[in-house]
Amino acid sequence: MKSPRFLIAVLVLAAMGAGGYWAYSTYAAQKDDGVLTLYGNVDIRQVDLAFNAEGKITEVLVEEGDDVGSDQLLARLDKELYKHAVAAARARVQQSEARLRELENGTRPEEIDRARAALQQAKASVEETEATLERRRRLLASNNVSEQAFDEAKRAYEETKALRDQREAELALALEGPRSETIAATRAELDFNRATLRFAHERLDNTELLAPAAGTILTRIREPGATVAPTTSVLTLAIRDPVRVRTYVDGPNLGKVVPGMKAEVTTDSYPDKAYTGHIGYISPTAEFTPKSVETPELRTDLVYRVRVIVENPDDGLRQGMPVTVRLPDTAKRQGSGG
Missing domain, CATH: 2.40.30.170 (Efflux pump adaptor protein, beta barrel domain)
Incomplete structure (x- = not known):
């Protein structure tokens, strides 16, 4: 009768042989094929989604586990302040457009006629005050008028001359029309106001949070009523494709x-x-x-x-x-x- 040790040794050798054959047949086949x-x-692939604006969240339209499509609306901020900013920017654009049209159209004939009439009136006042001044100068020489009365006539004459010069300059400007520099400055102001309006519209658009790609909502981080700043995470999206x-x-x-x-x-x-x-x-x-x-x-x-x-x-x-x-x-x- 064979000893137990011998039987155990045979069994161990058989197991090792079987294991070796299995390893060879498995790994060698993988290597050879x-x-x-x-x-x-x-x-x-996850994205933390945030508004590019600040304000109070009014709606979160998705739940955790929801599948969403690209550009799908996910959440909204309160829009009132941003709507007011758009209205104010639009009014400034309209004001600048009206001003530019006025300058480009030049001076109206009615305004030129009004400037001519004002100049004629100023010239008449100069002639009247000049005559009064000459009369009082003669009276002063014969001591028939006071020096104070003479000085008043002289001052009135100088004032009417200054007014005549002003009216002449106004008529010249009306005939020449707006300066090219003024038109250019107004046009630049209009461009600035239009850019401000575009920026206001963009800020209004940023009160809506859209999905950047198709995916699944992993985490709903913020709830309606929460006030968030730009880059504050609101949702986490797992991108599918x-x-x-x-x-x-x-x-x-x-x-x-x-x-x-x-x-x-x-x-x-x-x-x-x-x-x-x-x-x-x-x-x-x-x-x-x-x-x-x-x-x-x-x-x-x-x-x-x-x-x-x-x-x-x-x-x-x-x-x-x-x-x-x-x-x-x-x-x-x-x-x-x-």
């Missing part, structure tokens, strides 16, 4: 991977369901294996980050999910010497 297998995760997988390839296998190469992506949840995709990007620089995908053998290895674009995603691929990437075309590349 030319299919490169990589491991990674579906990229987490495109779905990207982040994986890594080591140096010896780097030459087998090229942009555009076909890829198959599977998950632990549905290992028999393969998603098609392609290599979209290969990092030009090496890095140590990230903790999320490292194994004891690769802990100190340098690897290159690879992005895989999934072409037919569905709800089976969720952000952050671990996945397996198979690159079947590496056999052809090896055969061609690439």
Whole structure:
């Protein structure tokens, strides 16, 4: 009868042989078929959404878990102050437009006639006060009028002369029309007011928060009634498309991977369901294996980050999910010497 130790030794050797055969048949087959297998995760692509304006939130139109489309309205701020700013800016534009039309049309004939009439009246006043001054000068010489009366006549004459000169200048301006510099300044003022109106409209538009892309609402951070400043996060959005997988390839296998190469992506949840995709990007620089995908053998290895674009995603691929990437075309590349 054989000893128990002998039987145990036989069993251990048999187990080791079976394990060795299984390992050889598994890993050697993977190596020989030319299919490169990589491991990674579906990229987490999230956006914190905020108003580009300040104010009180009046509405949040989505809940956590809601699917939203690109440019879909998600939330609103109180608009009253922004509407008033638009109205004020529009009034300044209208005022500047009216002023510019007036200058470009020149002086109206009625205004020129009025300036001529005012000049004629001023000239008549000069003639009248000049005659009065001469009469009092003769009377002063014969001591028939006081010096005070003479001075009053002289002052009246000087005032009417000044008024005549002013009326002459006003008539000349009316005949010449507005200066080109005045028209240019008014035109620049109109441009400024129009820019202010556009800015006011933009601020009003910013009281509505729109989805930048299609996705799913992850977090509802603020509620109606809350007062927010620009860049204060209100919602968190997970972007659905495109779905990207982040994986890594080591140096010896780097030459087998090229942009555009076909890829198959599977998950632990549905290992028999393969998603098609392609290599979209290969990092030009090496890095140590990230903790999320490292194994004891690769802990100190340098690897290159690879992005895989999934072409037919569905709800089976969720952000952050671990996945397996198979690159079947590496056999052809090896055969061609690439």
